[in-house]
Amino acid sequence: MRIAVLGGAGFIGSAFVRELNKRGIRPLVVDLLTYAGRLENLKDTDHEFVKADVRDQSIHEILKQADLVVNFAAETHVDRSIYKPQDFVTTNVLGTINVLEAARRFGFEYAHISTDEVYGEECGNEDSPLNPSSPYSASKASADLFVKAYVRTYNVKAIIIRPSNNYGPRQFPEKFIPKIIIRTLLGLHVPIYGDGRQERDWIFVEDTARIIADLLERAEWKGEVYNIPGKQTVSNLELVKLLSEVMGKEIKIKFVSDRPGHDRRYCMSTRLSYETTPLKEGLRKTYEWYLENEWWWRPLIADKFFKEDEPWK
Ligand SMILES: NC(=O)c1ccc[n+]([C@@H]2O[C@H](COP(=O)([O-])OP(=O)(O)OC[C@H]3O[C@@H](n4cnc5c(N)ncnc54)[C@H](O)[C@@H]3O)[C@@H](O)[C@H]2O)c1
Incomplete structure (x- = not known):
């Protein structure tokens, strides 16, 4: 199976590449290498690398042969989203739509990485309403709604994954x-x-990578949501x-x-069962x-x- 990891040079994306390598998989990493994306993060991993912007049409040609695309590519820092929200809209929303368009054309399975922040402060489960507070979480919530719309309208095979706050090696100092x-x-x-x-509910990044890799094997690709709280x-x-x-x-x-x-606070439950560090x-x-x-x-x-x-x- 050909797996592409978008945003694979970032913090969680590079941990996910390491998890795939453990399972004998050599993914294609696609990343723009913004301030947060660094090839150093992929040191000692086995992968193919293409530098590209998820907002760009060129992404279609790159993803044409993929069977599965996991999208970690995003602007991710809440403080930056307050300072200057525009890139959060173009990358997180328009970039996601561009990848969804590629999924619509080529039929690959699409795993969209979202966040617990889309739920806002209320405790809830995978069906809870979205209630974002920051420009960052608003952009992530918008992208999630487009994923759902592409499943309903075009039968794109997709899922949405919402981890809580991650921590671990290679997280940007901000x-x-x-x-x-x-x-x-x-x-x-x-x-x-x-x-x-x-x-905040903290989860070790290697747990997130393992849980995502596990759930990709059993997903139904019908637009279902999977929360990944750290339970700590x-x-x-x-x-x-x-x-x-x-x-x-x-x-x-x-x-x-x-x-x-x-x-x-953030406070979500999950229907998955797993251990965390x-x-x-x-x-x-x-x-x-x-x-x-x-x-x-x-x-x-x-x-x-x-x-x-x-x-x-
Ligand atoms: N870190 C957390 O605590 C956390 C929690 C929940 C969800 N998430 C989500 O997980 C995903 C990964 O988060 P992270 O902490 O690893 O982020 P990160 O900022 O470390 O990495 C983001 C990666 O995306 C790349 N990127 C940014 N814009 C791009 C573009 N236009 N085209 C191609 N690549 C681009 C960057 O170069 C970088 O490699 C994001 O979608 C984020 O919203 C993160």
Whole structure:
């Protein structure tokens, strides 16, 4: 089976490529290599690589021979979506429609990677209404609706997968956990948005990759939704405390103003059954990876969304 991984040079996409390699599969990786996509993330993996933009017509020719396309390609940072939403609309919405058009033409199975953020703050299951708060989650929710529309209207074979907050090796330093680790290693304070009591459900990225690979084998491709919660919810302040224990270091926190539209919590259930890595164990693996791979993160710390306390401004 020919599998294409869109956005495979990013954080979760590259973990998914590693999971496919474990299963003896050599995928085609298609990625634009934006600020978040790096060939370093695919070091020591077995894959074919094509640089391309999901918004571009050229994607059709590239995906023509695929049997299955898994789409991780997206703009993913909520703060950036508040600062400048336009790329979130073009990549996350129009890019998805472009890939759906290719699925309509060539008939491949399409796994769309969405997020728990589309549900907003209310607890729910796979059938809950979408209630996004940020430009990021609004773009992801819009894309999900187009996937459903293409299933209904054109019989495209597709599914929607909604993981909760991922963490692990190779996550860009703008995101909360790598930001805490790297800033603490550099002796800097960690900005905490609002009161720090917002709750997030964390899942180790290797679990997400494994669960996605497993569910692709049993999907019905009728537009069904699969939630992937980590089932380990903590507040941001509790997370800082856990990381401080794991790192054996004091983490200097600084309360700053809250991110506009900041959801207090995400909270979804799942109909899948799986095990996840205990949070503390996953945090330890993640910390060790950042300790050993300074070459990976050092070139990225000049970035506004790593450096500033309230970068959305
Ligand atoms: N990280 C999380 O906690 C999380 C949680 C739930 C869902 N998701 C979803 O999972 C997917 C992957 O997230 P991630 O954290 O790995 O993101 P990431 O930002 O690390 O990687 C995104 C990848 O997409 C590529 N890309 C961006 N625009 C592109 C374009 N126009 N054409 C081709 N490639 C493009 C980037 O180069 C990068 O390699 C996204 O769809 C995201 O919404 C992420």
